[in-house]
Amino acid sequence: MEQPAFSLEGKVALITGGSRGIGRATAINFAKAGADVIVTSRKISDLEEVAAEVEKLGRKSMAVATHVGRMDQINSLVEHVVAKFGRIDILVNNAGTSIASMAIDVEEKAWDSLMNINLKGAFFLGQAAARIMKENGGGTIINVSSINGFSPVVPTCTYAISKAALIMVTKALAKEWADFNIRVNAIAPGAIETRLLNAIWYDKNEDEKKQIKDSLCEGIPLKRIGNPDEIANVMIFLASSASSYVTGQTIVVDGGALI
Numbered sequence: 207m208e209q210p211a212f213s214l215e216g217k218v219a220l221i222t223g224g225s226r227g228i229g230r231a232t233a234i235n236f237a238k239a240g241a242d243v244i245v246t247s248r249k250i251s252d253l254e255e256v257a258a259e260v261e262k263l264g265r266k267s268m269a270v271a272t273h274v275g276r277m278d279q280i281n282s283l284v285e286h287v288v289a290k291f292g293r294i295d296i297l298v299n300n301a302g303t304s305i306a307s308m309a310i311d312v313e314e315k316a317w318d319s320l321m322n323i324n325l326k327g328a329f330f331l332g333q334a335a336a337r338i339m340k341e342n343g344g345g346t347i348i349n350v351s352s353i354n355g356f357s358p359v360v361p362t363c364t365y366a367i368s369k370a371a372l373i374m375v376t377k378a379l380a381k382e383w384a385d386f387n388i389r390v391n392a393i394a395p396g397a398i399e400t401r402l403l404n405a406i407w408y409d410k411n412e413d414e415k416k417q418i419k420d421s422l423c424e425g426i427p428l429k430r431i432g433n434p435d436e437i438a439n440v441m442i443f444l445a446s447s448a449s450s451y452v453t454g455q456t457i458v459v460d461g462g463a464l465i
Contacts, residue, residue, distance in 0.1 A: 218293050219233075221243060222246050222247065222300050223350075227401055231438040232438045235438040235441070236445065243265060244269075246269070246283060248272070250271040275323045280327065288338055293342050294335045295342070296347075299332060299350060305320055305364055316364070321364075332349075344388055346444065349391070352395060353458060356373075376456060389444075389453040395459050397460070398437060419431065428462055430461065
């Protein structure tokens, strides 16, 4: 019986930043679509909860604590996954961080820390996964960029620069690795209900929080903040054979904010 186009049956997916928000939603939805899922982030406790949810859906899972900005940990992660699952078919580079600082005040240490996670980690984990995918006949890599990669917001210019660079990483790797049957695409979320977004108003009272949210939604044609499942749905499209002729693209999922 032919599998549906959006099926991930028999696939092994590795998701960074998998403990919450977009990463968690992607892990759960990938499992529902049939994939075995490995989740990783810097802290193991929240990851284990996600792995347990995946297993409840009848799929295999594993939680691995990894700092994706460190080469030794990237290589160890990939070796660990391949040793247990034998392959990597899908990589989602979702791990990311941000700093709220004006460009004129950014210090080198903060710059390096952010770029190591948002850019270096995505590139080198993609490289390590691609070597495995090449041996196994192909695969797909999905990078999580941001609409800030198209339109920067003050005072998070460093974050915007890293996300713009990730869009070019997506194009460059897609072009180089097409010969290996490896597709590389990106998603650029807008305002999504995640911890990163909630940091904007974490220290505000309810009235102030409402004002900030209302102001944010005014700039979104759909007049609301998105939820992680709406990003995960696009992830399934890019990870599955439904997008078999799509590579090097960045799909914007922002409720129309960039219009």
